[in-house]
């Protein structure tokens with residue numbers, strides 16, 4: 001995918017190619033378009049609570065990277081369809097399906113806090129130019145809802161069909177937990193929804209999108225099956241944000257978090273005390289925090305209980321291209337390795 005002002009992933013960060021399905025997907029990153037996107041119109045973007053680094057100059061066109069299997073193809077035509085997603089994790093997931101047939105953009109950059117994001121003037125321009133807009137749904141992108149009625153492009157909710165897990169505590173209690181992409185069982189629906197949506201944009205590539213979706217689902221299933229086999233039945237996943245309910249369900253883990261969803265109320269003394277009690281009562285060997293939030297409260301829990309502070313886990317954002325999780329599958333693989341290393345009973349080979 002392309003982020004305004006972000007460098008592209010290099011071949012060195014691409015993961016190994018999976019065995020080719022019937023219609024071999026071309027595993028490469030799409031080229032950065034020459035004009036990238038218009039800059040903000042006469043306004044300085046206010047990023048609110050975002051913690052993204054300042055934008056660097058746009059990357060020139062023609063810098064498409066080769067995939068690990070050596071494949072390389074020209075990018076989509078300048079007038080080809082462009083789909084816009086709301087955040088980097090979705091962009092990477094959809095890019096797995098789109099391959100080199102449709103360009104995929106993310107509205108927000110890696111590292112941005114997506115729950116409390118404040119759209120910029122340039123975001124509105126990008127939304128108006130997209131051929132299709134794909135968001136997570138499940139109440140995640142409240143900041144995006146104000147634009148959906150005026151969109152010219154089709155809007156696709158990638159979580160459609162997911163059986164929601166409700167948030168159990170706090171101000172959002174009873175609402176769906178939005179982090180369904182973290183569980184392969186639910187991400188499979190995202191992949192199917194993306195393949196169906198992209199096929200409406202480019203019907204001649206429907207078989208290609210479907211094959212990519214099947215390959216992605218198999219890859220995710222293998223990751224979670226491998227992790228589940230190495231985790232004890234009674235393991236507990238203790239995090240900062242309650243963002244792992246779906247993944248914990250797939251892994252057969254119990255889940256406990258400091259706060260339910262990233263918001264203004266994070267790491268209160270009461271939340272810390274409850275977490276400490278849970279860690280002590282369940283003899284939890286390691287606790288985690290996520291890449292987009294401050295880990296101070298969890299550090300306090302670790303110090304008070306003697307548990308290891310492992311991590312950070314990635315959930316709401318992939319890393320920049322030169323970071324540890326430059327795409328969706330590497331994010332899940334990274335998190336599962338951290339979790340199994342800290343909570344598993346078997347040493348990694």
Ligand SMILES: [Zn+2]
Pocket residue numbers: 115179241243261262315316
């Ligand atoms: Zn989150």
